[in-house]
Amino acid sequence: MDTLLIEKHVKYIQSLGENTDDLMYHMTAHLRLNAIYWGLTALCIMGRPDALVKEDVIEFVMSCWDDDEGAFGAHPGHDAHILPTLSAIQILTIYDALDRADTKRIVTWVAARQNPTGSFSGDQWGETDTRFAYIAVQALELLGRLDAIDKDKAVAHINRCKNFDGGFGATEGAESHAGQIFVCTAALAILDRLEDIDQPTLAWWLAERQLPNGGLNGRPEKLEDVCYSFWVLSALSILHKLKWIDSEALVKFILSAQDPDGGGVADRPGDMVDVFHTCFGICGLSLLGYPGVHEINPIYCLPADVTRKKGLHMDYEVLGKDET
Amino acid sequence: MSHGVKRTREAADVLAARREKERSKLQAYLELTDDVVARKRAAVFTQECFDLTTKLLGLNPELSSVWNYRRLILLNALFPNLSPEGTFSLLQSELNFTTGALKQYPKTYWIWNHRRWCLAKVPPGPEGAPVEKSWKRQVWARELFIVERMLDADARNFHAWNYRRYVLASDPGLRSPEDELAYTKKKIEASFSNFSAWHQRSKVYSALWEEGVSEDEVRQVKDAEFELVQQALYTDPGDQSAWLYHRWLIGNGDDTAVLKREIANIEELLAIEPDSKWCLESLVHYKRLLAARSQPDEAAQLSDLKKECNTMLSKLQTIDPKRKARYQELVL
Numbered sequence: 001m002d003t004l005l006i007e008k009h010v011k012y013i014q015s016l017g018e019n020t021d022d023l024m025y026h027m028t029a030h031l032r033l034n035a036i037y038w039g040l041t042a043l044c045i046m047g048r049p050d051a052l053v054k055e056d057v058i059e060f061v062m063s064c065w066d067d068d069e070g071a072f073g074a075h076p077g078h079d080a081h082i083l084p085t086l087s088a089i090q091i092l093t094i095y096d097a098l099d100r101a102d103t104k105r106i107v108t109w110v111a112a113r114q115n116p117t118g119s120f121s122g123d124q125w126g127e128t129d130t131r132f133a134y135i136a137v138q139a140l141e142l143l144g145r146l147d148a149i150d151k152d153k154a155v156a157h158i159n160r161c162k163n164f165d166g167g168f169g170a171t172e173g174a175e176s177h178a179g180q181i182f183v184c185t186a187a188l189a190i191l192d193r194l195e196d197i198d199q200p201t202l203a204w205w206l207a208e209r210q211l212p213n214g215g216l217n218g219r220p221e222k223l224e225d226v227c228y229s230f231w232v233l234s235a236l237s238i239l240h241k242l243k244w245i246d247s248e249a250l251v252k253f254i255l256s257a258q259d260p261d262g263g264g265v266a267d268r269p270g271d272m273v274d275v276f277h278t279c280f281g282i283c284g285l286s287l288l289g290y291p292g293v294h295e296i297n298p299i300y301c302l303p304a305d306v307t308r309k310k311g312l313h314m315d316y317e318v319l320g321k322d323e324t
Numbered sequence: 325m326s327h328g329v330k331r332t333r334e335a336a337d338v339l340a341a342r343r344e345k346e347r348s349k350l351q352a353y354l355e356l357t358d359d360v361v362a363r364k365r366a367a368v369f370t371q372e373c374f375d376l377t378t379k380l381l382g383l384n385p386e387l388s389s390v391w392n393y394r395r396l397i398l399l400n401a402l403f404p405n406l407s408p409e410g411t412f413s414l415l416q417s418e419l420n421f422t423t424g425a426l427k428q429y430p431k432t433y434w435i436w437n438h439r440r441w442c443l444a445k446v447p448p449g450p451e452g453a454p455v456e457k458s459w460k461r462q463v464w465a466r467e468l469f470i471v472e473r474m475l476d477a478d479a480r481n482f483h484a485w486n487y488r489r490y491v492l493a494s495d496p497g498l499r500s501p502e503d504e505l506a507y508t509k510k511k512i513e514a515s516f517s518n519f520s521a522w523h524q525r526s527k528v529y530s531a532l533w534e535e536g537v538s539e540d541e542v543r544q545v546k547d548a549e550f551e552l553v554q555q556a557l558y559t560d561p562g563d564q565s566a567w568l569y570h571r572w573l574i575g576n577g578d579d580t581a582v583l584k585r586e587i588a589n590i591e592e593l594l595a596i597e598p599d600s601k602w603c604l605e606s607l608v609h610y611k612r613l614l615a616a617r618s619q620p621d622e623a624a625q626l627s628d629l630k631k632e633c634n635t636m637l638s639k640l641q642t643i644d645p646k647r648k649a650r651y652q653e654l655v656l
């Protein structure tokens with residue numbers, strides 16, 4: 001497998017909504033809106049944004065609206081949470097259909113998730129995580145209302161989650177983890193505070209995620225996984241240090257995790273594929289300058305043409321593209 | 325999101341047979357979810373609804389809305405009729421319910437969240453009882469026991485480490501910093517590559533030193549820590565966990581005596597392991613720290629340090645080609 005099997009992956013993503021007689025399909029309802037965002041983003045990067053029926057998708061997104069709360073749940077009938085709320089906003093942004101949602105209420109709801117310490121909760125029940133800070137910051141920026149939160153407090157909280165190795169954890173005191181590093185780095189990029197990062201140390205730590213087989217892990221002495229390709233790569237891209245890893249070896253690793261028959265990408269070669277790893281594997285290839293795929297903006301994990309049109313942050317590195 | 329599940333190709337007839345077998349299971353699952361969602365929407369809070377959430381969450385603990393509904397039932401229907409003793413006992417059975425779920429799904433955020441919510445609801449217990457007998461102490465001690473069993477099963481589970489830090493912060497009387505240092509040491513000695521334990525150890529010391537400890541004391545502690553790291557480095561010089569901790573101990577290298585001693589120690593290890601990437605990488609970093617701290621009258625030393633770093637960086641480009649571009653950038 002030395003090429004990206006675009007046709008297979010497009011078919012795989014299109015087929016995801018057709019498995020309604022499969023138990024697994026229903027057991028993952030709590031990720032439905034996220035899954036649509038992952039699928040749509042992967043399709044855009046493969047140059048096939050029209051492979052899903054736009055009106056059907058928008059209608060489904062709107063059916064996940066939780067009118068009691070004023071934000072989105074992951075599935076019709078599910079409670080609002082900040083995770084699916086961002087997916088909904090991202091999908092509507094890609095389709096240029098934000099006018100379909102009650103964005104005023106969403107802004108109020110998202111801003112209300114900020115705690116007095118500056119951290120963010122996922123919903124009214126209060127779990128905090130730096131992922132939610134990133135989600136809130138991105139959601140509000142997409143809605144043009146970053147002014148609705150206390151930005152300095154948000155930055156201060158992210159900085160308190162920073163560790164001596166340059167990385168970030170989920171909460172104060174937590175170990176550095178590539179996923180949390182991605183969200184903290186991207187949030188600081190949106191908040192124009194990248195200078196708060198110890199960049200040489202963090203970029204070094206990120207480069208040390210690459211293992212002999214070319215894949216990337218998410219923490220020291222752990223196994224490789226395709227989804228880390230994106231978390232590590234996007235942070236390196238925002239820091240303009242993509243060249244600090246062996247891109248050829250990583251491209252090979254991602255391609256080897258494809259399912260050559262049914263399409264889709266898995267966490268590791270030979271494993272079951274899913275739309276999450278399919279999206280992040282393909283987005284990783286995009287940052288590595290893989291030929292024939294469109295550009296992803298790693299700060300938002302949205303197609304670059306979408307973020308360009310909206311005048312959002314575009315300062316990141318893509319291999320094989322002249323740096324500006 | 326699936327992790328570590330081997331791909332199998334099902335022939336069309338096998339798939340059809342599996343779906344046929346699953347059909348009644350699927351039907352029952354969908355009926356149950358529809359029923360629970362409808363009751364929740366109608367704001368029905370009864371014991372019967374509570375039992376349905378138990379059944380549904382047993383099938384799928386990822387349904388955060390159902391956990392939310394369960395808490396609403398507890399708050400609106402079950403707690404109000406209970407004495408503090410009754411509330412405590414109900415919360416204990418809630419905790420047991422999530423313990424069972426965590427055994428099967430140790431990485432599901434919602435289960436951990438529900439546990440934290442339950443703990444915040446535990447009543448203070450009989451008045452006048454000594455701390456050791458209070459209900460709070462009882463539950464936190466049990467939490468610590470459970471989360472440490474989970475770390476025995478998977479020493480790197482970051483959910484469990486985060487949860488453990490939260491337990492210790494919630495009842496500071498449970499473990500002294502000395503106990504905590506002993507715990508992390510036990511974990512480290514069981515596996516030097518357990519970076520989660522090294523990380524926790526760095527946090528315990530940082531907190532202790534923030535409280536105001538003399539420089540001498542810090543130096544003494546660090547000397548003992550350097551010895552512990554040394555053991556790990558000699559056991560496996562390719563394991564990055566201990567090297568990261570070593571870097572934390574050195575910090576910005578202001579203590580040049582320690583910096584020079586450690587450089588000499590690593591050079592000794594390098595003599596045994598001449599192709600050790602981590603020896604070279606660390607020596608470059610530490611020698612650059614030393615160079616940045618050299619005095620104006622040490623120009624000769626500075627130029628030597630630069631040369632040594634550049635030699636090591638070109639060797640690193642050969643032995644660690646994946647990160648070649650970084651080493652090239654660092655050449656002075």
Ligand SMILES: [Zn+2]
Nearest residue numbers: 225226227267
């Ligand atoms: Zn993964």
